[in-house]
Amino acid sequence: xxxxxxxxxxxxxxxxxxxxxxxxxxxxxxxxxxxxxxxxxxxxxxxxxxxxxxxxxxxxxxxxxxxxxxxxxxxxxxxxxxxxxxxxxxxxxxxxxxxxxxxxxxxxxxxxxxxxxxxxxxxxxxxxxxxxxxxxxxxxxxxxxxxxxxx
Amino acid sequence: xxxxxxxxxxxxxxxxxxxxxxxxxxxxxxxxxxxxxxxxxxxxxxxxxxxxxxxxxxxxxxxxxxxxxxxxxxxxxxxxxxxxxxxxxxxxxxxxxxxxxxxxxxxxxxxxxxxxxxxxxxxxxxxxxxxxxxxxxxxxxxxxxxxxxxxxxxxxxxxxxxxxxxxxxxxxxxxxxxxxxxxxxxxxxxxxxxxxxxxxxxxxxxxxxxxxxxxxxxxxxxxxxxxxxxxxxxxxxxxxxxxxxxxxxxxxxxxxxxxxxxxxxxxxxxxxxxxxxxxxxxxxxxxxxxxxxxxxxxxxxxxxxxxxxxxxxxxxxxxxxxxxxxxxxxxxxxxxxxxxxxxxxxxxxxxxxxxxxxxxxxxxxxxxxxxxxxxxxxxxxxxxxxxxx
Numbered sequence: 001x002x003x004x005x006x007x008x009x010x011x012x013x014x015x016x017x018x019x020x021x022x023x024x025x026x027x028x029x030x031x032x033x034x035x036x037x038x039x040x041x042x043x044x045x046x047x048x049x050x051x052x053x054x055x056x057x058x059x060x061x062x063x064x065x066x067x068x069x070x071x072x073x074x075x076x077x078x079x080x081x082x083x084x085x086x087x088x089x090x091x092x093x094x095x096x097x098x099x100x101x102x103x104x105x106x107x108x109x110x111x112x113x114x115x116x117x118x119x120x121x122x123x124x125x126x127x128x129x130x131x132x133x134x135x136x137x138x139x140x141x142x143x144x145x146x147x148x149x150x151x
Numbered sequence: 152x153x154x155x156x157x158x159x160x161x162x163x164x165x166x167x168x169x170x171x172x173x174x175x176x177x178x179x180x181x182x183x184x185x186x187x188x189x190x191x192x193x194x195x196x197x198x199x200x201x202x203x204x205x206x207x208x209x210x211x212x213x214x215x216x217x218x219x220x221x222x223x224x225x226x227x228x229x230x231x232x233x234x235x236x237x238x239x240x241x242x243x244x245x246x247x248x249x250x251x252x253x254x255x256x257x258x259x260x261x262x263x264x265x266x267x268x269x270x271x272x273x274x275x276x277x278x279x280x281x282x283x284x285x286x287x288x289x290x291x292x293x294x295x296x297x298x299x300x301x302x303x304x305x306x307x308x309x310x311x312x313x314x315x316x317x318x319x320x321x322x323x324x325x326x327x328x329x330x331x332x333x334x335x336x337x338x339x340x341x342x343x344x345x346x347x348x349x350x351x352x353x354x355x356x357x358x359x360x361x362x363x364x365x366x367x368x369x370x371x372x373x374x375x376x377x378x379x380x381x382x383x384x385x386x387x388x389x390x391x392x393x394x395x396x397x398x399x400x401x402x403x404x405x406x407x408x409x410x411x412x413x414x415x416x417x418x419x420x421x422x423x424x425x426x427x428x429x430x431x432x433x434x435x436x437x438x439x440x441x442x443x444x445x446x447x448x449x450x451x452x453x454x455x456x457x458x459x460x461x462x463x464x465x466x467x468x469x470x471x472x473x474x475x476x477x478x479x480x481x482x483x484x485x486x487x488x489x490x491x492x493x494x495x496x497x498x499x500x501x502x503x504x505x506x507x508x509x510x511x512x513x514x515x516x517x518x519x520x521x522x523x524x525x526x527x528x529x530x531x532x533x534x535x536x537x538x539x540x
Binding site: 020024028 | 153158159160161162237238239241258259263266270292293294295297299301302305306309494
């Protein structure tokens with residue numbers, strides 16, 4: 001009994017720590033969704049949230065339906081397997097409203113180098129140039145047509 | 152073609168993801184663990200000489216521990232999400248588990264030990280101070296003003312137990328930081344089971360050096376006499392832990408050199424080129440061999456007090472620089488070479504950026520500001536110690 005009285009302050013420390021743990025558990029209980037972890041280490045609602053994001057890419061089968069010229073041109077050259085939106089960026093907004101949303105044309109100065117800049121880490125078979133030396137500062141599309149890059 | 156890259160580098164290796172701030176993280180946690188272990192020397196191993204540094208070491212540990220997670224927070228793009236690590240920790244995440252190790256160490260070990268040790272002072276202050284300070288101290292008493300000899304005896308026993316638990320906890324805290332690096336099996340510069348042990352001993356070395364410098368510095372500022380017996384003892388322990396730390400690092404080096412696995416030539420090349428200044432010059436020569444030589448000299452030759460004092464402080468400062476360089480070489484060095492072992496990249500520290508030099512400096516100053524506040528609140532100076540209220 002005496003011991004308990006003399007150690008009263010320790011009981012207080014224990015209570016403070018316990019209160020901390022309880023507070024933590026209450027917060028945890030309040031903010032972690034009940035079904036957390038049903039499909040894996042994430043909130044199941046996250047799937048819905050992600051699904052609700054607006055679609056940014058239209059897919060090139062859509063582009064081809066209207067832009068026949070570019071599609072034919074591209075299909076004939078080495079860029080045949082480079083998707084329209086890889087160069088033009090996501091264009092779902094344009095497809096949804098062609099009258100009002102007109103895509104800005106890509107900036108050739110940075111676009112081509114993004115894929116073709118020489119880098120030792122790229123496979124040897126991929127066509128690469130040291131752009132500064134290769135083009136001599138002239139825009140790539142003065143010599144190459146973007147949709148069919150052969151000269 | 153890419154600036155700063157030589158040879159063959161995979162695209163994801165060109166830019167370093169772990170910056171200067173991640174260098175600070177093991178450095179600061181190391182100071183915590185080291186300072187605490189110095190404090191426990193007095194408490195558990197009854198090394199009476201180091202008594203004048205006991206409370207100072209505890210407060211130093213607390214000040215640095217409070218700052219330890221900040222570099223990590225600053226490194227995150229969304230710091231507020233880091234709390235989710237506590238709410239839904241993933242068992243396979245080394246960092247998530249570190250959060251709990253950290254909390255355990257802060258709440259159960261350090262704060263409780265400091266509180267038990269200072270309780271008599273806190274109660275005394277709560278009874279004598281006025282105004283706001285009185286309320287602060289009152290809150291710190293947790294409502295119990297019982298400082299009877301019997302209760303203090305209990306405090307002493309419990310404090311002892313807490314310290315005994317604290318030593319493995321401090322080992323765990325810093326060993327764990329080493330584990331976070333040592334367990335990255337894809338990185339041959341980090342991946343070694345020796346990493347936690349090396350981190351631990353370098354932590355002890357840097358923590359002891361930091362407390363020594365802070366002790367001498369605070370004595371000079373307060374114009375009080377420096378207890379040479381204490382300084383000699385701390386210097387001796389600094390020497391011992393440093394010898395162990397150095398042997399472990401050499402063991403690692405010898406092992407790597409002899410094993411000479413497929414990564415060796417690449418790492419060896421890196422150490423002789425990009426890491427030459429920071430590893431060979433700063434870490435090994437200036438930061439290890441020089442202070443070790445100085446400390447060894449104090450063990451062999453009898454210098455006057457004034458000279459010994461200068462040697463200890465000089466050696467400690469060099470040690471602190473050396474251990475910082477060691478953290479740098481581990482964290483940054485581990486990201487400078489390509490996993491193809493054929494290329495190297497460079498790291499350029501930014502200045503006034505989120506992960507730049509400026510915030511890093513601020514983070515290194517912050518613990519000293521905290522320490523100043525703590526020292527004002529809970530004076531560690533023994534002369535003023537209140538005996539039984």
